[in-house]
Amino acid sequence: MTQKEIFLGNGAIALGLLEAGCQVVTSYPGTPSSEILPEVVRLIKSAGLNTYVEWSTNEKVAFDNAFAAAVSGKRAACCMKQVGLNVAADSLMSAAYIGNMGGFVIISCDDPGPHSSQTEQDTRLMARFAKVPVLDPSSPEEARQMVAVAFDLSEEFQVPIILRPAIRVCHARESLTWGGLKNNEQKASFERNPGRWAATPRFRFILHGELNGKLKEIGRRFEKLDPFNFHDLKPGEKYPLGILAGGVPYSVVRDILSDEDRKDIPVLKMCAPHPFPEGLAKEFMSACEKVLVIEETDTVIEYFLRDSEKVLGRFSDHVPSEGELVPEVVYGLINKTLEGLQMKGLSSDGRQSAVELVKGLELPIRKPTLCPGCPHRASFFTIRKARPKAIFTSDIGCYTLGINLGGVDTCLDMGAGITMASGFYHSFAQDQVDQPIVATIGDSTFYHSGTAGLLNAVYNDSRFILVILDNQTTAMTGMQPTPGLGIRADGTKGKMIPLERVVAGCGVDFIEVVDPYDLEAMNKLIKKAVEYTNDPAGGVAVIIARHPCVIAYREEAIPQKKKVVVTEDCVECNFCHDRFECPALYKDTDLGRTAVDQTLCAQCGVCLDICPKGAIIEA
């Protein structure tokens, strides 16, 4: 029985995993990868499969758990965003040498733009670095097909394979036909072989040689991996220009050439770029005088082509080296290249005059903000008020938006809110400077990578206040549960591990819990924490600011609703806009003062205590 359904790209990947008989799927959420695991859960429930799923505490943990399943002979996958693969990089490098028994697929989702990431890094480079094959889908349907190919190759060659969908695949939607999912009966077994599974450096040399051999053989396969790698050259024909494209840019190039009816420009599609299909590339290069390489986001294919006379791309400044290759950018760069080669150009200019026109309108810049009622807003307001001179180290999550309230000074990577706090502390302490420091980190991020940094800070006698912003969910990526809730990926009950216990386990002696909606209580607690960090017998002080996310918990998060209004006492001092930045408080130009947008207001009532003139009151 089959059915037609519109799938999110990440759903298409989930479907591909289950169609390929993947038995274990692990993940840590991160845009644009977050929906893969929930889609797997939805499909296994609807088809009654026994697939094991977990939200792991971080990407390395997700990687290792899935890898062990593959070592036992099962088919397994781990899913993460591109910077998550950095966290799992140690495992990846080693796993490439050791290899697996059952198929093992790493799904690492890239974010050209970037839309929701710290970097635009290219996972294909990570694949090259780790010496593993990589597949780069150009559409949701292709991603689904590639998962099956990846499992077969991974199992045949006993090597991990990376699937790297970019955001335009992950967050595209396409209609797919599916049905008849079945359990895979591959059984777990483990045969002792320390020379492989616990290889020492001497054996590693041998494994490295084996890996190189595997790559050579897979490279040969990639020469003929239709429909992922192929060209449309006519035999014997010569061309002034050819385009080599992979992944999402391949789809964009195809659409442009077909809209413009340009049959004079051949295309080499390369959606399986590593190990590099040298022969296929040579065949294409020899038929074209120039080859324009369009790939996201770095120079993987361009590096391998080597022919700097013939190749046009990032090194020759024909393709931008940062930012997403959206259709108008690709259109523009193809047009410019054609112009440079004195070939017939494309038909229009991509509406540049309209872009200039819109720039001139001075439309409001809409930066992302914390939601109305967000407990993080209350926390940042109080932290800033209690410690105005502090350095505010922070971390990755919704609360990075505390930057809008002046409550975030640094954001490096997952866990660095804590490690940068201790780093700052020792730098200033060395100069005998008493520099206040307040670190913030979310609950999920703390479970992900907070503990090692906190242990280190306590052990090395750092002095700072750590506020764990505990909204009892992983909010930014779509409300995935945390170990603090004790709910697992499939909704079943897991063991609840309270933050307090983990923090105590890191050696912290000052642990206090507060509801950040109570501004005064939190303010007092910060003052108490300051004393503790200044006390020679003190140490790192941890405050857990606990209040549920208003999006995840809705009504439950604001049990006592308070309708607020702004009175004539408002003098437009901007204090509430600069320090509180609630989207529901806006400047009413007709009234000449701040007003409350009642459709946006969450009625949390926190703003009742912030106005220096007392102009915000309960209606």
Place this chain on the structure above:
Amino acid sequence: MENINFVLSGLGGQGILFMTKLLARSAVDKGLKILVAETHGMAQRGGSVVSHLRVGGVKGSLVRAGSAHILLALEENEAYRNIPFLAKGGKLYANAPTTSFPREEVRPYLEKIGVECHSIQASDIAAGLAAPMSTNLALLGFFSAFQEGPISYDELKETITQVSPDRLREINLKVFDKGFEWGAV
């Protein structure tokens, strides 16, 4: 059939994704191929939200600037922001004051490329029916009255009936119909 490109714009929380879903599902139900591009994650928190819907045999999910046949905007400024997407002879439907839309500065450009503009005070209509969160449906109903693009009023209505949760079905249809009435006069 010729490929049809939609751009849908608005603010986080206005229901852009739901409006896109209704159009996409209606297209698929009548046997058309679709590709959608959505905004998620950090970019979604209160910022400008855009989604693209392409109907027909296309490969990429993003609409190229200068090639949108239909622009649906749930907020006036978000309509202007996305003007560069409009194709020659495109159609623009916006939730904006009917008397002043589009603003002076953009009129010459829109006239030059032959864009037809239609506006409706969709927020007021939705609020008038005590459903301020359904502004998206009022605009969609309004749009359906012009019979532009591959999806009809009846097809959209059928999809709304199917995908709305039970408690919202009646009000969703009511707001959608009210928008349609505004467009049909």
